[in-house]
Amino acid sequence: MELIIYEMLYIIGLGLGDERDITLKGLDAVKKCEKVYIEAYTSLLSFGLSTDGLSTLEKLYGKPIILADREMVEEKVDNILLEARGSDVAFLVVGDPFGATTHTDLVVRAKTMMVDVKVVHNASVMNAIGICGLQLYRYGETVSIPFFTETWRPDSFYEKIERNRNLGLHTLCLLDIRVKEPTLESLCRGRKQYEPPRFMTINTAIDQLLEVEQKHGKSAYDEDTNCVGFARLGSEDQMIVAGTMRQLCTVNFGEPLHCLVIVGKTHPVEDEMLEFYKITTENPEQKGNEMLEFYKITTENPEQKGNGIA
Amino acid sequence: MELIIYEMLYIIGLGLGDERDITLKGLDAVKKCEKVYIEAYTSLLSFGLSTDGLSTLEKLYGKPIILADREMVEEKVDNILLEARGSDVAFLVVGDPFGATTHTDLVVRAKTMMVDVKVVHNASVMNAIGICGLQLYRYGETVSIPFFTETWRPDSFYEKIERNRNLGLHTLCLLDIRVKEPTLESLCRGRKQYEPPRFMTINTAIDQLLEVEQKHGKSAYDEDTNCVGFARLGSEDQMIVAGTMRQLCTVNFGEPLHCLVIVGKTHPVEDEMLEFYKITTENPEQKGNEMLEFYKITTENPEQKGNGIA
Structure with a gap:
């Protein structure tokens, strides 16, 4: 009898919502892997993964999951890949493996080490x-759009938005996420301590966008420019609101993750x-909640859900 | 006891590969729907849906599926939506509901008829x-890129590609699909007969692209421009080959669907x-097959698969 050695790294997209957004193919792969890692960078924020969140996934998969933070991925990737030379290893990522957060480095590294890679796609932002x-x-x-600091206010996005707007094109703005940033103090003392995770809200993004417009003054956009704000896109309680920058600034979009689209020239x-998502009430927050209801995927307890919302 | 009436249209993305690319959430929804439609426009080509293909899906879902061709969607959409006012109805689409082929019309129509809509996302091209x-x-x-005919050779894509190239950006070219086109004869006689389905190959797309470049002569691209050809993206036998337009013209990419990316300025x-996908052998077709092996997702019979391919 021949001994067959597997060398397989599965990079599996989890989609955007919760544990049931994995594909059947993805779940098949996870179930046969000996070790399962999950990237912490966005999953902590978008899946709200606490110990509880991990448990939900672990229960579904029937095996433990190892939280791989950026440090682990950067420093210990070779160890992960060595494991994949003797057994099947899964690396789970929020969204699609090659969506907004890319894992090209991991694939290149794997291939260089002669580890075979399989990709299971899913929805991404x-x-x-x-x-x-x-x-x-x-x-x-x-x-x-990166977080501005006192001394670091990079605005290379401005020129790109201006260009898109001049061409009548829409612009997706991905908003900054800071997970496991070392504190200034820890950098000085050489001992590792981390800032609490931060994500940029739509409101902050718009503030920064308007500040940069004021600085450059080329009228790429202004307070009356139409936008669409997305919070927790693809999850049960997603919120999508269309309105001007000024209007969206007044909306509380709630928990992460957020992203923003600056609308270009539109077709009928x-x-x-867009009309369905527009702020029309006095209370934009309520409008947000209506939209939330509107697009909710109710897979559990459908009995509890009455007639549709207009 | 109260009678609760559901009015729900689920629009469910199936992803790009086969029946196991549906998400758990999508499958949950299909299972509780009374009627299940599948859009025929791209599914016939990308899932290779013959009666057999439908059977595979029907077996997985445990219920019959109705093939909804473009005619049915356009002419009988109100009937489908009326059904959704008394029961749960699923409308299955290849890829994501709002990916390359959009179903915005269906959603707008549903909302106008006060039918609640739920969307289940998935991967798209x-x-x-x-x-x-x-x-x-x-x-x-x-x-x-639309199919050129003797008399209709629209080339508005040229200006867009030129603009992207000048900015160093990549360009995704979606290639024409013709499903259920009425024959000229049938149009004359008023009796419905259809052309066999056609899809544009990467080779045809490149021929047309080069013809248009020759006509405009603005050097937006040429035979030496780097591209990536994709066939059956996301499926078990997907094929991804990187090379110049001239090189890709010699590759047989096989069955539908195809798409093409014109490479802009690249980062290291x-x-x-890209190097992993490049044509390096004398036999580009073989290279294609290697890549095919490389990215294959083998969920069935993993025992039959040996070590990785370099």
Whole structure:
């Protein structure tokens, strides 16, 4: 009898919502892996993964999961890959493995070490934003909005947004996430201590965007520019609100993750769809909650849900 | 006791590969729906859905599926929506409900008829192309390449590609699909007969692209421009090959669906990843097959699979 050695790293997208957004194919793969890692960078925020969150996944998978923070991925990736040379190893990521947060480095490293890689795709923020009705093929280059500090206020996104706007294209703004940032104190003392995780809200993003517009003054956008704000996209309690920058600033979008789309030139069918998300009431927060109800996926206890919401 | 009436239309993304690319959430929803439709427009080609294909899905779901062609969706959508006012109805789409082929119309129509809509996201070509290593946020506007005829050779894509290339951005080219096109004869006689389904190959797309470049002569791209060809993206036998337009023209990518990315300015990590897909052998078809092996997801009979491919 021949001994067959597996060398397989599965990189599996979990989608955007909760543990039941994994595909059947992804679950099949997790179930046969000996070790299962999950990237902590976005999963902590978007899946709200505490010990409880991990337990939910562990219960579904029937095996323990190892939380792989950025440090572990950067420093110990070779160990993970060595494990994958003797057994099947799963690396779980929020969204799609090659969506907004990419794992290209991991694949390149794996291939260099002759470890075979299998990818299981899933939804990512890059395609799920299509739900607001703005056509994905009408987006220009995606931009990232980093947290401004007293001394560091990079604004290279401005030129890109300006370009997209001039072409009538929509712009997806990915908002900064800070997980496991070392404290200034810890950097000085050489002892590792971390800042609490932070994520950028839509409100902060708009503040920063308007500050940069004021600085450059090229009218790429202004307070009256139409946008769509997304919070917890793809999850049970997602919130999608369309309105001007000024309007969205007044909305409390709640828990992470947030992202923002700056609307370009729209087609009539895009307008029709956006209309459903528009702030029309005096109380935008309530409108947000209506939309939340509107798109909720109720898979459990459907009996508890009455008729549709207008 | 109260009678609760459901009015729910589930629009469920099936992902890109086979029946096991549905999410657990999507399957939960299908299982509780009384009627299940599947859009025929792309599913016929990408899932290779014959009667057999449907049977595979029907077996998994434990219920019959109704094939909804474009005609049915356009002409009988109100009937489908009326059904959704008395029971749960599922509408299955290949990829993500708001990916490359959008279903915004259906949602708008449903909401106008006060039918509640729930969306279950999945991977789409718009994010799964990330697997080739080109970063999704470095893409410009997406273009569509339509089949040229003797008299109709629209080339509005040219200007968009030129713009993306000037900005150093990658361009996703979606290639034409023709399903259930009425024959010229049938149009004349008023009796419905259809052309066999057609999909554009990467080779045809490149021929058309080069013809248009020759016509405009603005050097947006040429035969030496780097591209990535994708066939059956996300499925077991997907094929991804990187090379110049001239090289890709010699590759037989096989069965549908195909799409093409025109590479912009690359970062080193993008180059490293592209390297794995490059045509290096005398026999590009064989290279394609290697890549195919490389990314295959083998969920059945893992025992039959040996060591990784370099």
